[in-house]
Each structure stands twice: as structure tokens, then as C-alpha cells.
Amino acid sequence: KAGVTQTPRYLIKTRGQQVTLSCSPISGHRSVSWYQQTPGQGLQFLFEYFSETQRNKGNFPGRFSGRQFSNSRSEMNVSTLELGDSALYLCASSPWTLNTEAFFGQGTRLTVV
Amino acid sequence: ELKVEQNPLFLSMQEGKNYTIYCNYSTTSDRLYWYRQDPGKSLESLFVLLSNGAVKQEGRLMASLDTKARLSTLHITAAVHDLSATYFCAVDVNNAGNMLTFGGGTRLMVKP
Numbered sequence: 257k258a259g260v261t262q263t264p265r266y267l268i269k270t271r272g273q274q275v276t277l278s279c280s281p282i283s284g285h286r287s288v289s290w291y292q293q294t295p296g297q298g299l300q301f302l303f304e305y306f307s308e309t310q311r312n313k314g315n316f317p318g319r320f321s322g323r324q325f326s327n328s329r330s331e332m333n334v335s336t337l338e339l340g341d342s343a344l345y346l347c348a349s350s351p352w353t354l355n356t357e358a359f360f361g362q363g364t365r366l367t368v369v
Numbered sequence: 370e371l372k373v374e375q376n377p378l379f380l381s382m383q384e385g386k387n388y389t390i391y392c393n394y395s396t397t398s399d400r401l402y403w404y405r406q407d408p409g410k411s412l413e414s415l416f417v418l419l420s421n422g423a424v425k426q427e428g429r430l431m432a433s434l435d436t437k438a439r440l441s442t443l444h445i446t447a448a449v450h451d452l453s454a455t456y457f458c459a460v461d462v463n464n465a466g467n468m469l470t471f472g473g474g475t476r477l478m479v480k481p
Contacts (some may be wrong), residue, residue: 299474301468301469360414
């Protein structure tokens, strides 16, 4: 069974640019969550999508957005990149039934220069 | 606001020794996860604790959950170098694994 796939694995962008990251969940999983990991702030929840709808959102500015497609694949977008957006972005998928767990992808390492 | 606190943040120990990592959280929750992360890698699920009093063991690691005390522990028995990694606990507020609040992590170094 294939795991959670994130692309690209590494990305270098310039301040002010925008970036789109992609996440393909485990087959059959309908919930996709995104997390940002930085040395200073640790692991923080960004948002969660289920059936193409954003159901939960963390405390991040509006520059961070996402969407989910009918096949459950998800993308997150960061506009007007800042140096502080440099981080490991992790995607997790779950079936979203009670008493299940989330499985994490390998992450996308974003560096903003 | 839910807060999840781990201690210690850094732990250096000799092989063969025992130690415990603590995870305290500030709100009612019956679900807690432990993850392992190697440098530059993603999160590997270690344990899912689903109820008060839950105890799970895998190899040299054992995790427990006390929901009344809002405390989970990860106990390491007879540590080996391969256990060197960062360990995170995470509280699941929605009971569905899709919105986790993480502790700050405990960086474990096991010296030969």
C-alpha cells in the first residue's frame, strides 16, 4: 500500500514569490492535514481538508491557503513568501473515522532566500 | 488554547540506561500519539494511545496515558544508540487523527 506522497521534496524560492506544494494521500483516505515545522516554532497545524472542504484551520496568515481535489489529493499554496516561511511542510492523511491515526509524508523542505 | 509540553527537551544518556520522557497537556483528550523523527526525515508513528490507562510497548519503548492527570510518558529501557532521534507527543483534539497539537519534542542522544 503506497504511503503519503509529497512533491517536490525540496524547493528554493525567492522572497515575494509564491509556491505550491502537493500531497497525495494514502488510497482511501479522505482527510488531509498540513503542518509546518520550524526550529523556532516546532510543529504547527496549518489546515485540514475533507471531501474538498476545509474543516479546520490553524493560526496562520491568509497567505497560506490550500485546496483538496475530488480524488483527495491536496495542494497548499503560500503567496508573497517571507524568509520565515522556510520550513519543512508535512502532509498527513487519515481515513477520518473514529480511533484512526494520521500517516505522514516525507515532507517538502522549502527554503526562502 | 491547548498546550502540550514535553520534558526534557534534550536528553543525553548512556547505552543501557533507562529514562522517561514526559508529556503534559492542558485540555481533556483521550487520544495521544508518540512519533519519532530522525534528522531531515518525516514523522514515524510509534504509539497511539486511545484511552485512560492505555499502555503500549514496542521493543525498548513503552508509552502510557493518564487522561485524568493529562499526562503521557514514554519510557526507554536499556537504551541503545539506534534510539537516538527526536520524539514528539501529540494530542488529538478531534479524535480522528486529523488535527494534532504537538509538544516541543525531546531530542534523545544515546552514547555508546
